[in-house]
Amino acid sequence: MARRLAPNAPSRLGQWLALGLGFLFLYVPILSLIVFSFNDSAMMTTWSGFSLRWYKSLFQDAALLNAAWLSLQVALMTATAASVIGVWAGYVLARKGKFRGFSLYVGLVSAPLVIPEVVLGISLLLLFVELDSLFGWPGQRGMFTIWVGHTTFCMAFVTVIVQSRIRDLDRSLEEAALDLGATPAKVFFKITLPLIAPAIVSGWLLAFTLSLDDVVIASFLSGPGSTLLSPEIFSRVRLGLKPEVNALATLFVGAVAIVVLIASAVQRRQRRFQS
């Protein structure tokens, strides 16, 4: 039966206004970064001609490039570890049912989603200081401690994504494999894992971006010589505008756009393949 139009067709004007202004609000800052990264002037108000000078000075900035390289390494390690632990935790939550300590498990997994990053940063720093004074380990704070902090923070996001995906899965596929004599481990790797792969990929990407973006945890957990990109940018820009940062932001947006385009193309191909 054809549904009547009325409930689904809200006022056109309201629709345009709400969405137009909303998206304007979300995108004007990003667009302004892109436009002014090509501006010859250091001002963000006057356009004095097209120039790539900020890109040039970006690529000559050794401290920034160094920080970017470290950040990339930390983000790759974080995303991978957070995906492994997050998938594990998501699977446990979705499939193991109520066991003793279940509520504690749920609470701990979801805590990083809502606890302020400052709290996570302080508490982990205290842990490492305490461990160091007790066992002489981990000594100097650096990539390892940041990686632990980022992994703890990011795994929660992977868990949430993976958990809801596993809940949506058709259980009968796994049960059929079990009936046919596959071991639970084999069922997980041959059936469950491929089915939740898209969720793992988006969890991995989210963890990667969260790690790259984090200022607070990295500031608490970094030591001398381990400055990451975001804290470095933060300490530079908190006192004013730095036009090189516009260029950096534009490169970020460009990279994201490419990843999103590839991801949606892959998805479209998969969908065509499935149908």
Added chain:
Amino acid sequence: MSTRLARLRSDAISIAPPFVWLVLFLLLPFILVLKISFADLKFGVPPYTSLTELKDEALSLTLHLRGYLLLLSDSLYVSTYINSLRMAGITTLVCILIGYPMAYYIARAPERIRHVLLLAVILPFWTSLLLRVYAWVGILRSDGLLNSLLMNLGVISSPLEIYRTDLAVYIGLVYAYLPFFILPLYATLVKMDLRLLDAAYDLGARPWRAFLSVTLPLSMPGVISGAMLVFIPAVGEYVIPEMLGGADTLMMGRIMWSEFFTNADWPIASAITIVMVSLLLIPLIVFQVNQAHRYQSQGGR
């Protein structure tokens, strides 16, 4: 019996690893914060006294309440707490006002457009928040984009002072957390059974009436989830007030940061942390109960 025991053990092993990680790097550190909040300030590394002391073969435990007493006695801390809660609350309200219509219209858009619009909401997530907040510096400064636009249009004759004020922090907070409100609300609205609206119309309800008595109540779980996802992190936000706010923009994240790094007063920083987390626990519990409720209403899958 032995096989059951073996199964139990293998179950425990398969459940344990993420749990161990979380206990080690989330629960244990938090217990440490609690411990240090009861310590006294000491000159040295680490800069706090130990709670337990072995003297004359007797273990003694001393709890210092200095951190907590300071929190209560110094009006700066109390007003910071109130101010943080107020700023997070207003941010949440503004997110509801802007985000509800957006989520609503996206959920009711034709399916093809819906996916594009939803992607457009998610997309900013994937670019650096730090850099997007930084963009607002260029927009809001007295010589920034907004002021030069308004002055060229002749709307104002002298630049508006927004950058380094509370208003700039509000703009930054709403900007950063708006997608967190839109997404859960969208998920609720898109799952709504539209036949209920048909029924309301059949019974003679006008569009607004139908919205107020059908759509709005049904979307409340989404509104609450979204509001919590905005409110809770906004209370502890550090980067946005630091980048856009003035020296007098008091927020807990900033105070914790400066007590920790500038004043190196770890006990009081820990006490601030403990009080803040306890204050946040109330909305957190509301959130959890709400989630559980939603979970059950979806048939407890």
